[in-house]
Amino acid sequence: MASTTSGDVLPSGGRIFTSVPDVFFIPEFVFGGLVWILVASTRVVPENPLGWVMFVSVFCFVGTTLWFFIFLCGANQSSIWPSLDVGFHFLAVVFFLSASVDLAYITYLNGLLILVPEQLKNYRLDIAAVVMSYVATLLYFLHAIFSAIRWKSA
Template identity: 30%
Template sequence: MEHAPPPRSGARPVTTTRSSFTAGFSPAAGAGSSLLAYDREFLRTAPGGLMLAEIVLGLLVWTLIAGTEYFLYPAFGWVMFVAVFYWVLTVFFLIIYMTMTYTRIPQVPWTTVGLCFNGSAFVLYLIAAIVDASSVTNELNSHNYNSWAASSFFAFLVTFCYAGNAYFSFISWRSRTSQ
């Protein structure tokens, strides 16, 4: 039989509880109950469709550049950074919106976060698209030229998509802050 050491003076007892987080995911919990919701209608909204277009077109931007010797040209490194960074974050936000995770974290001002994200994506993608277009050179390797020209075109398309989402985010933010 073990003896606990005597309590220190001024020490408060600590109470712990144990919970089972995975219980809600078990098949025995029922087919209709799920901890993660799925919003089937989100992709049918304008912001959802624009977000899907941002993912597809953004993927085209960085894969077209990644298939070339872009590392020899610092300007394309900037374009790659912007394209990959915002592509990853857009996928992340799509998952948050599709699973309705934002409803479980009400402490986060999601309308402000969306406005800042889409606004910064618009500005930085616009700069990256301009840098991309101005860096396209017709060199001996026509593969690089074609890929860079195509990536520039898609970068401007993604820029317009982020501008549209920034507009919808602003409308949502303004309606939330006026309440």
């Protein structure tokens, strides 16, 4: 039976760039950051659902950044880290999926009210944010699945 306290349960240092679930860190940064940027660059109407989208994108961006540096520095070698890895990425999937649905619905409603070309520009930015949000959701989902497989095999 494999011990979860051994040093090869979770990769650390440069090995995170070659292990299957951890290669998703960089794309999660990129697409999560794009959601944050695209939503922040448009006129926020209505505020409440898009506020949730901003919270989720900032929370997941900061959380993934901290997670990445913990893995990069090698501070993830305790037996609790594989389950924390699965838990964080599952939470990120649930958050991002709810934010993606909210963003898609608000974008759809805003598309029904396009009257001037400036609104069309915001609508196109919102469409791009919806696409990036669903891609980020998929990346976090894949990371959660592969982390769960790694956790169960350890």
